[in-house]
Amino acid sequence: MKKWSRIIVAVLLAFCVMNVSAMAAGSGSLGIASSGTEAKPGDTITVTMSVTSNPGIATLAAHISYDPEVFTLESKSIGGLLAENTAAYDSAGNVGFDLGDDTALANVEGTGAIGVAVLKVKETASPRTSIISAVFEEGYDVDITPITMSGSSVSITIPAPAHEHSWGDWTVTSDATCAAEGVETRNCSGCEETETRAISKLTTHTWGDWTVTAAASCTADGTKTRTCSVCGETETETIPAAGHKWDDGKVTAATCTTDGVKTYTCQNDATHTRTETIAALGHDWGEWTTIKEATITEDGEKTRTCARCGEIQTEVIPAEGYKFLEGMDASWTKGSSEDLGFRVNGEAAGFDHAEVDGTALTKENYTVAEGSTILKLKPEFLESLTVGSHTLTAVYTDGGKANTTFSIKDKETAAQPATGSTQSSTGNNNTKDEVKKSPQTGDDTPIALWIGALILCGGTAVLVGKRKYE
Numbered sequence: 001m002k003k004w005s006r007i008i009v010a011v012l013l014a015f016c017v018m019n020v021s022a023m024a025a026g027s028g029s030l031g032i033a034s035s036g037t038e039a040k041p042g043d044t045i046t047v048t049m050s051v052t053s054n055p056g057i058a059t060l061a062a063h064i065s066y067d068p069e070v071f072t073l074e075s076k077s078i079g080g081l082l083a084e085n086t087a088a089y090d091s092a093g094n095v096g097f098d099l100g101d102d103t104a105l106a107n108v109e110g111t112g113a114i115g116v117a118v119l120k121v122k123e124t125a126s127p128r129t130s131i132i133s134a135v136f137e138e139g140y141d142v143d144i145t146p147i148t149m150s151g152s153s154v155s156i157t158i159p160a161p162a163h164e165h166s167w168g169d170w171t172v173t174s175d176a177t178c179a180a181e182g183v184e185t186r187n188c189s190g191c192e193e194t195e196t197r198a199i200s201k202l203t204t205h206t207w208g209d210w211t212v213t214a215a216a217s218c219t220a221d222g223t224k225t226r227t228c229s230v231c232g233e234t235e236t237e238t239i240p241a242a243g244h245k246w247d248d249g250k251v252t253a254a255t256c257t258t259d260g261v262k263t264y265t266c267q268n269d270a271t272h273t274r275t276e277t278i279a280a281l282g283h284d285w286g287e288w289t290t291i292k293e294a295t296i297t298e299d300g301e302k303t304r305t306c307a308r309c310g311e312i313q314t315e316v317i318p319a320e321g322y323k324f325l326e327g328m329d330a331s332w333t334k335g336s337s338e339d340l341g342f343r344v345n346g347e348a349a350g351f352d353h354a355e356v357d358g359t360a361l362t363k364e365n366y367t368v369a370e371g372s373t374i375l376k377l378k379p380e381f382l383e384s385l386t387v388g389s390h391t392l393t394a395v396y397t398d399g400g401k402a403n404t405t406f407s408i409k410d411k412e413t414a415a416q417p418a419t420g421s422t423q424s425s426t427g428n429n430n431t432k433d434e435v436k437k438s439p440q441t442g443d444d445t446p447i448a449l450w451i452g453a454l455i456l457c458g459g460t461a462v463l464v465g466k467r468k469y470e
């Protein structure tokens with residue numbers, strides 16, 4: 001009704017009042033805001049339409065447009081701008097508002113809400129994005145000049161109903177390496193959803209060959225390095241010292257008197273050598289051979305030869321020297337008529353004289369015979385000697401001498417221990433002297449008896465003794 005009256009007035013004005021300036025239309029804008037941008041079936045959403053830019057209005061008609069397949073109107077209400085002069089109405093898909101009175105005396109200025117609709121998402125609404133718009137219909141200012149206002153819209157998402165994803169297996173979409181993480185993906189068989197996650201970097205590398213950066217020697221460690229062809233990481237390891245590799249050794253042989261040596265050479269480095277000493281062998285002596293026999297007065301000589309080196313060793317065989325062979329330490333008893341006999345190794349021809357206790361004897365005190373040298377001191381001389389020990393020296397013409405001792409025993413001293421032992425002692429002397437065979441006196445009964453026994457029982461010994469003197 002108002003609309004038509006306003007149009008008539010406008011037409012009248014256009015024709016009757018040539019007021020061009022009154023025809024200039026103001027322009028503004030409508031805004032729309034929603035309580036949310038997503039709403040599931042059954043949810044409600046509050047939509048508010050406002051004047052966001054006001055050219056000065058006396059009357060205004062506008063509506064909220066929505067998709068009736070998605071929403072139903074729960075309620076509508078009038079906003080604060082021109083509230084006392086506003087009517088609200090609705091039809092399927094629209095909630096309209098008529099504001100103002102064409103009898104107004106002044107424009108309404110300012111911005112503010114002009115209408116509110118509470119919309120509910122239908123249970124049958126399928127997932128989609130649904131547009132709700134603020135739509136300008138018409139408006140005039142106080143001079144009944146039409147105004148224009150731009151509309152606006154808001155998008156509400158109706159989401160797909162929630163469901164338990166039915167994930168498939170993870171599939172590797174890019175392999176992990178030692179340099180970078182990989183990716184694996186899985187898909188829901190019930191929707192388009194996919195999920196991805198990282199695969200950890202590999203801890204194993206793709207190593208190249210080892211390169212020796214410092215060679216090991218026999219005694220010093222070396223190093224080697226290798227590089228991962230994927231990530232470039234390098235690794236260094238020690239090459240242990242190889243140790244010497246000795247050959248079997250070369251021998252410089254030992255001799256009898258000099259050490260030999262065995263020299264080993266390192267097969268890794270010929271400047272490395274080590275040696276072992278081979279001890280000198282020592283001579284391999286043969287038997288001694290007498291080159292010259294020693295005599296009583298002259299040294300002899302003997303040699304032996306090393307079977308290995310031929311060295312000849314010579315040694316002196318010392319001269320025998322003059323010495324008593326028989327009668328040493330003999331004794332003679334005072335009163336005896338027997339000689340005291342001795343034998344010396346020198347030739348009788350070379351005998352010069354005898355000495356007793358360092359004093360040369362005159363020739364009538366002893367006899368000398370062949371058989372080496374058989375020297376007999378006569379009883380007359382022995383009787384002149386004191387009881388006790390005396391020294392007898394045989395002196396040869398070459399100056400050589402032989403010494404022995406003998407003792408003179410007192411007749412009584414010898415008689416008192418008239419036992420077998422004394423007789424035996426005397427007999428021994430006599431045996432050596434060979435004097436026993438001529439018992440000239442016969443008045444020494446024990447001795448005579450003993451001699452008889454000796455002849456009977458020990459004849460063999462006597463005979464041997466005789467032969468030696470011959």
Ligand SMILES: [Zn+2]
Nearest residue numbers: 165188190191
């Ligand atoms: Zn799903």
Ligand SMILES: [Zn+2]
Nearest residue numbers: 178205228231
């Ligand atoms: Zn790597």
Ligand SMILES: [Zn+2]
Nearest residue numbers: 218244266272
């Ligand atoms: Zn070596």
Ligand SMILES: [Zn+2]
Nearest residue numbers: 256283306309
């Ligand atoms: Zn030798």
